[in-house]
Amino acid sequence: MSIEAKDNRAAEPQIWTRLNRVFREVFDAPGLDVGPDTTAADIDEWDSVGYITLIVSIEREFGIEMIGPEIGELQSAGDIVELIASKLAVTS
Amino acid sequence: MYDEPFDPLNALTFDDxxxxxxxxxxxxxxxxxxxRFAALSGDTSPMHMSDDAAIEHGLDGRIPHGMLSGALASRLVGMHLPGPNGLLQSMKLTFVRPAxxxxxxLVLGRIEAKSPATHTVVLKIRITEAKTGYMVIRGSAQVGVLNPES
Known part of the structure; x- marks a missing residue:
């Protein structure tokens, strides 16, 4: 996983739609539109507590469970979508 | 249900x-x-301190501070669910009516989600009038659960 995550918006449109909804809710930013390269540096409220809230909210939204090493590698929204997609692929 | 006073020997861990x-x-x-809350917080707004002032504002009488009722949510987290291993990270409260x-x-908490990756739980919180069931506060809390040193 890296900051230069590939643009997977076309391959995972539903995940991106739902993830954007989660971001807007968690960070209380109705106009927020995150993309593959969005990182904590782009969102003021994306601090340590905000990140935990984000992870918990993503787990609830997608019905998945992450583990510590996985979330430690996430650096961008693109990374998050990749991880979600891999989790959903395993459970479907 | 954990209605009993907190027993430090039975503090809930994340796995519990x-x-x-x-x-x-x-x-x-x-x-x-x-x-006491007025003295502690410095919020001596007349509607909390005086029946007459509250009635002038259209209330039936003085009302408790919202955060005094909200402090019961803090007690819920720190003493009951999860108890002393819990570290409050965020809380969202809606004050539906004065207590x-x-x-x-009746102060009630329910675990809505549990995240092992972040050692965090999300609680739904409801504070209601015990006699009528009327909602006083509804909300949620995100609580980290620390491992006690063994």
Whole structure:
């Protein structure tokens, strides 16, 4: 996983739609539109507590469970979508 | 349900917590508590301190501070669910109606989500008038659960 995550918006449109909804809710930013390269540096409220809230909210939204090493590698929204997609692929 | 007073020997750990687990307690807000909270917080707004001032604002009488009722949510987290291993990270409260004075409130928490990756649980919180069931506060809390040193 890296900051230069590939643009997977076309391959995972539903995940991106739902993830954007989660971001807007968690960070209380109705106009927020995150993309593959969005990182904590782009969102003021994306601090340590905000990140935990984000992870918990993503787990609830997608019905998945992450583990510590996985979330430690996430650096961008693109990374998050990749991880979600891999989790959903395993459970479907 | 964990209605009993906190027993430090039975502090819940993260592994003990399961989605759906609930805890509750009763509390009665008194005039003395309002006076003490006003002194502590510096919020001496007349509608909290005086029946006459509150009536002038269209209320039936003085009302407790919202955060005095909200402090019961803190007690829920710190003493009941999850208890002393819990570290409050965020809380969202909606003050639906003022708490009654000298009447029982029911403070109820339920674990809505548990995240092993972040050692965090999300609680749904409801504070209601015990007698009528009327909602006083609804909200949620995100709580980190620390491992006690063994």
């Amino acid at each position: 917590l399961i989605v759906g687990m609930t805890a509750s307690f009763h509390h009665r807000i008194t005039i003395e508590e309002i006076e 009654p004075i000298d009447e029982d409130l």
